Amino acid sequence: MIDNIISFFSEITSAQRGSILAVGLMFFWVLEGFLPYRLFNYNKFKHASTNIVLTLTTILVNFSLAFLIVITCDFISSSDFGIISLLNIVSYPIVSILITLMLLDLIGAYFAHYVQHKVKILWNIHMVHHSDKHVDTTTANRHHPIESVVRFFFTLIAILISEASIEIVFLYQSLSVAFSQFNHANIGLSDRFDKLLSYVIVSPNMHKVHHHSFMPYTDSNYGNIFSIWDRLFGTYKELDRDKIVFGIDDNYDDKNDIVKILKRPFRKS
Numbered sequence: 001m002i003d004n005i006i007s008f009f010s011e012i013t014s015a016q017r018g019s020i021l022a023v024g025l026m027f028f029w030v031l032e033g034f035l036p037y038r039l040f041n042y043n044k045f046k047h048a049s050t051n052i053v054l055t056l057t058t059i060l061v062n063f064s065l066a067f068l069i070v071i072t073c074d075f076i077s078s079s080d081f082g083i084i085s086l087l088n089i090v091s092y093p094i095v096s097i098l099i100t101l102m103l104l105d106l107i108g109a110y111f112a113h114y115v116q117h118k119v120k121i122l123w124n125i126h127m128v129h130h131s132d133k134h135v136d137t138t139t140a141n142r143h144h145p146i147e148s149v150v151r152f153f154f155t156l157i158a159i160l161i162s163e164a165s166i167e168i169v170f171l172y173q174s175l176s177v178a179f180s181q182f183n184h185a186n187i188g189l190s191d192r193f194d195k196l197l198s199y200v201i202v203s204p205n206m207h208k209v210h211h212h213s214f215m216p217y218t219d220s221n222y223g224n225i226f227s228i229w230d231r232l233f234g235t236y237k238e239l240d241r242d243k244i245v246f247g248i249d250d251n252y253d254d255k256n257d258i259v260k261i262l263k264r265p266f267r268k269s
Contacts, residue, residue, distance in 0.1 A: 006168075018059070035188055036186055037187055037241070038241075047256060050142075052138060057143075060145075065149070072159050073169065097168060100168050101172050104158045104168075105172070105176070105229070107157055108157075108158035109176065109222075110223050110230075112155075117218070124264075128265065132247060133246045135184060136186040140181045140183075183204050206227060206230075207223075208246075213248065221236060
């Protein structure tokens with residue numbers, strides 16, 4: 001089964017990768033109507049259209065720079081550079097794949113996210129993601145194009161360190177998209193079930209805390225797939241769901257205007 005999965009991602013096309021994103025987005029968007037975490041008073045279609053435009057810019061950035069992933073993976077395959085070679089676990093494929101995925105998640109998601117909250121110029125860009133006051137599955141890829149570039153280069157660093165092959169990178173990116181759509185989705189799981197999930201993966205309730213408007217909760221729960229990083233590095237926090245207030249504490253882009261959203265990082269404080 002593992003061989004079949006790896007084989008699929010080694011030959012996956014851009015259209016298939018796009019389909020994974022689109023199907024996941026549609027699935028969670030519909031599910032939100034049946035199992036809402038919070039009842040929002042908003043135009044769901046207008047909100048989605050703005051976030052989908054930003055999703056398309058993310059796709060454009062990633063596809064435009066994809067050749068750098070190919071170059072990086074080719075370099076790794078010819079040099080045996082990275083942690084997998086250092087640990088000498090290539091002969092244990094399941095362990096090797098899991099460790100590679102975890103390293104990609106640690107460096108390409110958790111660490112990248114953490115840095116964006118700590119470096120002011122990057123936070124100004126990342127605020128576009130946090131300014132959404134109606135967090136749902138479409139918020140998952142609500143990133144300013146500059147942030148998409150920043151995240152891409154963190155991914156390249158993660159590939160170098162983890163020694164990820166091209167098929168594992170594509171597998172990770174597909175998982176990352178699906179998990180991000182899941183943990184941003186406006187779906188209400190039972191508190192007990194959500195808490196159980198949060199011991200292994202980033203659950204919806206866990207990630208909603210990160211979107212709370214006020215500190216220290218905004219600077220917590222940075223993970224995307226695996227929740228272990230927040231627990232390991234002391235950035236895990238819990239907050240009663242009824243106390244969570246989404247968005248940035250200003251009214252700059254309350255109307256969800258795409259032009260104002262793109263200008264947000266450059267406005268005067």
